[in-house]
Amino acid sequence: MKKECIEFRNVSFRYSEEGPWVLKNVSFRIPADEGVAIIGHNGSGKSTIAKLINGLLFADEGEVVVLGTPVTEETIWEVRKKVGMVFQNPDNQFVGTTVRDDVAFGLENRGVDRSQMITAIDNSLRAVGMIDYMLHEPHRLSGGQKQRVAIASVLAISPQIIILDEATAMLDPKGRKEIMHTVNEVKDQQGLSLLTITHDLNEITQADRVIVMSKGEVWLEATPREVFAREKELQEIGLDIPFVAKLANELGKVDVPISQQPLNHEELLEELWTYHSNK
Amino acid sequence: MSNSLIIGQYVPSDSFIHRLDPRTKITMIFLFVIFVFFANSAASYAWLTAFAVGIALATKIKIPFILRGLTPVWFLIIFTFILHLIVTKDGDILFQIFSFPVYSGGVIQGIAISFRFFLLILVTSLLTLTTTPIEITDAIESLLDPLKKIRFPVHELALMMSISLRFIPTLMQETEKISKAQASRGVDFKTGPVKDRIQAIVPLLVPLFVSAFKRAEDLAMAMEARGYQGGEGRTKLRELKIEKRDIFSFIIFGLVIIVLFLLRV
Ligand SMILES: Nc1ncnc2c1ncn2[C@@H]1O[C@H](COP(=O)(O)OP(=O)(O)OP(=O)(O)O)[C@@H](O)[C@H]1O
Numbered sequence: 001m002k003k004e005c006i007e008f009r010n011v012s013f014r015y016s017e018e019g020p021w022v023l024k025n026v027s028f029r030i031p032a033d034e035g036v037a038i039i040g041h042n043g044s045g046k047s048t049i050a051k052l053i054n055g056l057l058f059a060d061e062g063e064v065v066v067l068g069t070p071v072t073e074e075t076i077w078e079v080r081k082k083v084g085m086v087f088q089n090p091d092n093q094f095v096g097t098t099v100r101d102d103v104a105f106g107l108e109n110r111g112v113d114r115s116q117m118i119t120a121i122d123n124s125l126r127a128v129g130m131i132d133y134m135l136h137e138p139h140r141l142s143g144g145q146k147q148r149v150a151i152a153s154v155l156a157i158s159p160q161i162i163i164l165d166e167a168t169a170m171l172d173p174k175g176r177k178e179i180m181h182t183v184n185e186v187k188d189q190q191g192l193s194l195l196t197i198t199h200d201l202n203e204i205t206q207a208d209r210v211i212v213m214s215k216g217e218v219w220l221e222a223t224p225r226e227v228f229a230r231e232k233e234l235q236e237i238g239l240d241i242p243f244v245a246k247l248a249n250e251l252g253k254v255d256v257p258i259s260q261q262p263l264n265h266e267e268l269l270e271e272l273w274t275y276h277s278n279k
Numbered sequence: 280m281s282n283s284l285i286i287g288q289y290v291p292s293d294s295f296i297h298r299l300d301p302r303t304k305i306t307m308i309f310l311f312v313i314f315v316f317f318a319n320s321a322a323s324y325a326w327l328t329a330f331a332v333g334i335a336l337a338t339k340i341k342i343p344f345i346l347r348g349l350t351p352v353w354f355l356i357i358f359t360f361i362l363h364l365i366v367t368k369d370g371d372i373l374f375q376i377f378s379f380p381v382y383s384g385g386v387i388q389g390i391a392i393s394f395r396f397f398l399l400i401l402v403t404s405l406l407t408l409t410t411t412p413i414e415i416t417d418a419i420e421s422l423l424d425p426l427k428k429i430r431f432p433v434h435e436l437a438l439m440m441s442i443s444l445r446f447i448p449t450l451m452q453e454t455e456k457i458s459k460a461q462a463s464r465g466v467d468f469k470t471g472p473v474k475d476r477i478q479a480i481v482p483l484l485v486p487l488f489v490s491a492f493k494r495a496e497d498l499a500m501a502m503e504a505r506g507y508q509g510g511e512g513r514t515k516l517r518e519l520k521i522e523k524r525d526i527f528s529f530i531i532f533g534l535v536i537i538v539l540f541l542l543r544v
Pocket residue numbers: 015022040041042043044045046047048049088199
């Protein structure tokens with residue numbers, strides 16, 4: 001059996017005593033070296049889950065276990081050393097006065113040796129294509145560039161878990177593809193687990209598994225293909241599936257046999273081509 | 280505008296003075312400020328002026344540019360001079376302006392004090408012209424290090440300074456954005472009676488404060504998530520190093536001070 005990496009056991013959470021429950025009895029497991037996407041409508045509790053994982057918030061009920069350690073006041077520093085997290089707003093997580101200083105921040109906190117720090121900064125900035133902006137101040141960067149820097153900061157600390165909370169929302173499609181490719185490459189090389197939070201279903205195709213959240217509850221846990229097959233229900237909870245998946249579903253309705261739910265253009269093309277030559 | 284704020288008055292260059300360790304510069308300026316008060320003869324003033332001008336030249340920054348940077352304080356310097364003319368009542372009466380007698384002692388005193396003032400301002404502005412604010416922050420953190428023994432929050436102070444430096448331009452941009460947004464809703468910042476204009480500031484400040492607090496909250500969270508738990512056990516990327524040129528500068532400075540004391544009367 002694969003080692004558990006993140007585990008939520010019947011977690012409930014609310015921001016204030018009288019407030020509404022933001023998470024209701026949430027349970028899921030993410031094994032090590034797996035890529036999992038969490039999707040859900042605005043306010044469905046995705047960011048809250050991320051914050052519970054590295055101890056920025058604590059569960060009111062149930063337990064959050066990260067790499068075998070329950071997340072409590074005593075263990076947060078140990079947990080945070082292993083979890084790299086990128087938040088939604090790239091501006092408010094930029095601590096350093098320059099790109100280089102910002103990437104250094106996490107390394108400095110971990111007491112990393114200066115010479116190692118310089119190599120790590122170089123490598124991670126190169127990986128996100130920001131090496132030429134090393135000495136730029138944050139106000140001279142675009143939103144997308146700041147997001148790249150935030151991702152570089154996480155790559156630099158080589159964590160065991162990476163959480164991206166809508167961390168590519170400001171990137172153009174090409175940039176997003178490149179960055180997600182880089183992150184996935186690092187994930188495969190270093191065998192770490194990746195948790196991508198998004199409300200864009202286009203982004204979940206690279207995930208091994210998808211957790212669909214709705215109103216603070218786990219609504220579905222499935223593979224991307226299975227998720228795309230449930231177009232109607234997803235629409236009911238406010239999520240729209242990608243065009244390719246929609247087209248495949250429509251084709252299915254008019255008796256074009258689609259043997260497996262396609263994730264992208266190439267796969268759909270393959271399906272249609274096979275169908276055509278078998279006709 | 281926002282760009283000039285983050286770097287302060289800093290003028291990039293690779294001059295000898297620019298490359299000095301910021302701690303060297305701060306220490307020497309601190310000492311200079313003290314020693315200026317020891318000058319008491321024309322020769323000693325001339326000597327310090329020569330030294331200050333020498334440094335100004337060594338920065339490779341154009342002298343008119345440096346002097347233009349001093350414009351706001353010219354007024355203060357002249358004011359000091361006039362004050363001394365009027366207040367000091369030493370020596371012979373030279374002449375009278377509007378029935379105010381001007382004494383020779385007053386003139387001498389006025390010149391000396393305003394000149395001293397000028398030297399102080401010139402030298403300190405040379406610091407900010409040749410040193411980035413973040414270097415100054417690092418230097419302060421390093422120089423105040425001994426105060427940690429008496430629990431003075433040196434690291435926190437330096438962090439506070441660097442975060443302010445990081446967010447000043449961001450908040451400036453935001454102010455600009457909000458003021459445009461409010462102007463498009465008909466708020467008028469530029470005309471009308473002062474009372475109205477002050478009132479117009481309110482819809483500018485309120486959203487600015489709200490967003491600043493939101494930012495502070497997010498930033499604190501992001502810093503924690505990135506493993507920040509205070510100064511203990513942290514390493515640093517930006518490193519300060521005393522080089523040969525720093526020691527050389529201190530020796531020169533020492534000689535300058537010795538000569539200063541020889542020129543005193
Ligand atoms: N600091 C807070 N204090 C009180 N309530 C909060 C706070 N942060 C979030 N909430 C509430 O918790 C719920 C879940 O918020 P969360 O940020 O986890 O949503 P999300 O799924 O990340 O949404 P989005 O897609 O907009 O990022 C929302 O209803 C929100 O109003």
